[in-house]
Amino acid sequence: MLPELSSIQRNPETRNAWIDYSTTDAHATWLLRERLEQLLRQKPWVGSLTMFDLYNTYLCPFAQCLADMERAGIMVDVKNRLPAAEAAAVQDRKDAERIFLYVVILPAPSVCTRPAHVCAPAHARARRTPRHVQRVGNHVLPRCCAHECGQWHSKSTLPVCTV
Incomplete structure (x- = not known):
């Protein structure tokens, strides 16, 4: 100290x-x-x-x-404002974790029925056009993995590929 x-x-x-x-x-x-x-x-x-x-x-x-x-000094309405800010922060973190899992972590082979079960490399994701993306919360996600299954996945199913 x-x-x-x-x-x-x-x-x-x-x-x-x-x-x-x-x-x-x-x-x-x-x-x-x-x-x-x-x-x-x-x-x-x-x-x-x-x-x-x-x-x-x-x-x-x-x-x-x-x-x-x-x-x-600034008075902050802790009773009403803090819970709402905390809930928004928790939801943002959940969205970020899902996006991280979807984009970075490899999908589990047991759930993917196609042989290639790796996510598209970063350069391939960067080249995708707006028709290949979907919004999740405030975030934009590419279509499913490298499988090009073309399916959109809801928040509840990320990062599982159902093809």
């Missing part, structure tokens, strides 16, 4: 190391800021404006607003 910051700063044994760290950190932060400004000024935004203008016009005030909100 780290000691309190004030004790590191005030302790004669650690003060010089703290000063070295702090000055190095400040210098590195300044160099990073200078480089990012340079890169943002090179990227066009709207008309003659650059991404640095966007940053100063919108992102800096927004960051200040967020900092003010954090400093003041």
Whole structure:
């Protein structure tokens, strides 16, 4: 466990190391800021404006607003909002797990009746056209495996191939 910051700063044994760290950190932060400004000024935004203008016009005030909100504290309706957010997160995780199983994990040979029971390689999935995809929740899935059975699978049957 780290000691309190004030004790590191005030302790004669650690003060010089703290000063070295702090000055190095400040210098590195300044160099990073200078480089990012340079890169943002090179990227066009709207008309003659650059991404640095966007940053100063919108992102800096927004960051200040967020900092003010954090400093003041934000009341969250935990009783009503948290359960809904948790339910949505659980459902999103289930959808992601199904997609992972469907796209990455090999289907079980006992359920696939075709000899090739491997999922299509990533490059083959990437080439598929929109007519070869289906939405599951907010996610898009390719047709069944490498079998090209052409069947759509519901959430409840993923990743099983029924051909």
